[in-house]
Amino acid sequence: MKRYLILSDGSVFEGRAMGAEGETLGEVVFTTGMVGYMETLTDPSYYGQIVTQTFPLIGNYGAMLPDSESEKPALRGYIVRELCEKGSNFRMESELDEFLKKEGIVGLCDIDTRALTKKIRSKGVMNGLITDKKNVSPQRLKEIKAYKVLNAVRETTCDKVITLGTGSKKVVLWDFGVKLNIERELLRRDCTVIRVPSYATAEEILSLGPDGLILSNGGGDPAENVAVIEELKKLNERKLPTFGICLGHQLLALSRGAQTHKLKFGHRGANQPVRDCVSGRTYITSQNHGYAVVPATLPEGAVLRYTNANDKTAEGIDYTDMPAFSVQFHPEACGGPRDTNLLFDRFMDLMK
Numbered sequence: 001m002k003r004y005l006i007l008s009d010g011s012v013f014e015g016r017a018m019g020a021e022g023e024t025l026g027e028v029v030f031t032t033g034m035v036g037y038m039e040t041l042t043d044p045s046y047y048g049q050i051v052t053q054t055f056p057l058i059g060n061y062g063a064m065l066p067d068s069e070s071e072k073p074a075l076r077g078y079i080v081r082e083l084c085e086k087g088s089n090f091r092m093e094s095e096l097d098e099f100l101k102k103e104g105i106v107g108l109c110d111i112d113t114r115a116l117t118k119k120i121r122s123k124g125v126m127n128g129l130i131t132d133k134k135n136v137s138p139q140r141l142k143e144i145k146a147y148k149v150l151n152a153v154r155e156t157t158c159d160k161v162i163t164l165g166t167g168s169k170k171v172v173l174w175d176f177g178v179k180l181n182i183e184r185e186l187l188r189r190d191c192t193v194i195r196v197p198s199y200a201t202a203e204e205i206l207s208l209g210p211d212g213l214i215l216s217n218g219g220g221d222p223a224e225n226v227a228v229i230e231e232l233k234k235l236n237e238r239k240l241p242t243f244g245i246c247l248g249h250q251l252l253a254l255s256r257g258a259q260t261h262k263l264k265f266g267h268r269g270a271n272q273p274v275r276d277c278v279s280g281r282t283y284i285t286s287q288n289h290g291y292a293v294v295p296a297t298l299p300e301g302a303v304l305r306y307t308n309a310n311d312k313t314a315e316g317i318d319y320t321d322m323p324a325f326s327v328q329f330h331p332e333a334c335g336g337p338r339d340t341n342l343l344f345d346r347f348m349d350l351m352k
Contacts, residue, residue, distance in 0.1 A: 037096070050079060080108075149219065161196050161200075179334065
């Protein structure tokens with residue numbers, strides 16, 4: 001059955017239906033990852049977005065729940081060039097299309113993802129509607145243009161305190177839409193992980209007696225999270241060892257008075273080069289974000305540590321007046337290179 005992607009500028013991409021029935025509206029983005037589509041589908045940072053895979057063949061190893069990064073997908077839709085309808089892997093639990101149907105994810109295949117990606121790169125991220133109708137009314141096109149990703153953090157956070165492990169270091173993981181591999185990396189390092197909802201207060205977090213604090217990844221506009229930023233300001237005063245990842249990196253910067261801005265098309269994929277300003281070394285990193293910290297707005301006590309080798313955007317900050325640091329990329333990878341996994345060890349040293 002034919003299915004279409006209608007962008008907010010009125011352009012139409014024709015393809016074939018996959019996944020669940022119906023239509024879906026979201027912010028259309030692309031990711032350059034060659035592997036790890038299960039991790040992509042279940043990354044909460046994609047909340048409110050229609051994700052396009054630039055790698056041409058997706059689904060060749062089927063679907064497997066143990067590779068998931070959350071309990072349930074948060075993305076609005078999924079687009080691929082070619083869907084492999086008969087996967088092959090000894091760990092495979094179902095075909096990818098079956099997984100998409102089960103999770104209610106509306107998808108589109110057999111479209112020119114290269115042309116779509118080039119359009120987004122040149123014009124910037126734009127909204128889109130996946131639908132079975134080739135034409136939409138002027139009113140519907142207005143709805144597509146008006147769509148915004150809102151309440152991403154509140155919609156993807158946990159709804160209660162969750163304790164994992166019995167390690168010697170007690171780490172509070174502030175959940176803004178966390179990828180589960182962050183938990184796994186902490187558990188591997190002899191930590192007791194206490195995952196708390198995004199709406200937890202500074203007082204509630206401190207009452208848990210943590211040795212350190214992880215600010216997780218998540219989706220949406222970081223500046224939208226006004227209440228979180230205010231609570232984080234209170235925690236900064238207590239000089240708690242803190243490690244911010246992705247959205248957590250942005251929120252920590254905002255709590256110190258810096259500003260963020262939306263990128264033209266963001267960084268999404270497992271091949272983003274990041275330069276360490278201290279050592280001069282370049283790492284290949286996994287990333288998924290549409291916003292970035294503005295380096296010129298960093299306050300006293302905040303030093304730019306990492307930059308993107310492609311566009312020079314801020315990729316990491318060291319704080320000299322408190323035991324804290326943050327990175328825009330994902331040191332837990334999954335999927336992606338593990339070049340920067342050592343940052344979890346740095347956090348462990350910070351707690352010591």
